[in-house]
Amino acid sequence: MEVFRPGAVVLQCGADSLSGDRLGCFNLSVKGHAECVRFMRSFNVPLLLVGGGGYTIRNVARCWCYETGVALGIEVDDKMPQHEYIEYFGPEYTLHVAPSNMENKNSRELLEQIRVKLLDNLSKLQHAPSVQFHERPPDTQFLEADEDEDNKDDRNHPDSDVNVDCERNRSLPNPPPPQHMNHEAIDQLAREVESTLIDTTSSKGSIVAAEAAGLPYVKAEQSPENVDDEAGPSGMDQQ
Known part of the structure; x- marks a missing residue:
């Protein structure tokens, strides 16, 4: 009770x-x-x-x-x-x-044995939440197996994904350190490229190079001679 x-x-x-x-x-x-x-x-x-x-x-x-x-x-x-x-x-x-x-x-010895046995059985049953019952510790205790210890060899297997990724990262060359340019150097480079593009507007290779470098450029107005030369004999037909 x-x-x-x-x-x-x-x-x-x-x-x-x-x-x-x-x-x-x-x-x-x-x-x-x-x-x-x-x-x-x-x-x-x-x-x-x-x-x-x-x-x-x-x-x-x-x-x-x-x-x-x-x-x-x-x-x-x-x-x-x-x-x-x-x-x-x-x-x-x-x-x-x-x-x-x-x-x-x-x-009396038999009655005492029965009483002790009943109290021992009672101590193994779940009690009410508000009741403190001192349980008798079992004679034998089995330790729970540690899964991490059991699988330690599996985690370090040479073919595991972790080890393969580590080996791949070690085999890759170190990337070169990024080169930083100050604003004055960037402006100077932009002016030089712009000046070069103005003088050589007819050169498509220079424009492509400027676009590839991500730098601004200015197209000069093309003369009629340049237009005729680029259009070639079939220029009228294309229009």
């Missing part, structure tokens, strides 16, 4: 553990059996009692009658009142059943 903190409890009250049961081999009294109900009621949670086994009918009726009173907080008198089934409970006509002189084979 302390570990699970249930919101409600269903308690099955089988009575075949009572003394004198036809099939059971236990020796519980009615009061001893009802102590379980009293204990569960002490937690003050909703409690639902249901029936169970029991093969000496008159003793089962005695037990469940008394436990109903325990669940309601009522102490039932041992002396039975008159009712239509009173003859089933003679010759004593009492509620409680006296335990027999059966030998108790439950030694």
Whole structure:
């Protein structure tokens, strides 16, 4: 109850553990059996009692009658009142059943072993979030395998992509350092190219060279002679 903190409890009250049961081999009294109900009621949670086994009918009726009173907080008198089934409970006509002189084979050592085993099993179960339960560490602990350690050789394999890229980068020549020019040198170069292009506007090679260099150039007006020379004999036909 302390570990699970249930919101409600269903308690099955089988009575075949009572003394004198036809099939059971236990020796519980009615009061001893009802102590379980009293204990569960002490937690003050909703409690639902249901029936169970029991093969000496008159003793089962005695037990469940008394436990109903325990669940309601009522102490039932041992002396039975008159009712239509009173003859089933003679010759004593009492509620409680006296335990027999059966030998108790439950030694204290055995009961302690059972208690320790139950607590050990309980410590391995999931508890309520708000409950702190100290679990007993297992006898053997298995360390989880480190996948990185297992695959260390695979990562450094000569044919891996990482190693191939590294080898390729090492085999490439180092690129030459970029050459930086100041603004004055660029302007001087532009003026020289512009002057050269003005003098040689008829040279297509110079214009192509200027375009390839990404520098501005100025086309000079072409004379009619240059136009006729470039057009050739078929110039009129092309127009």
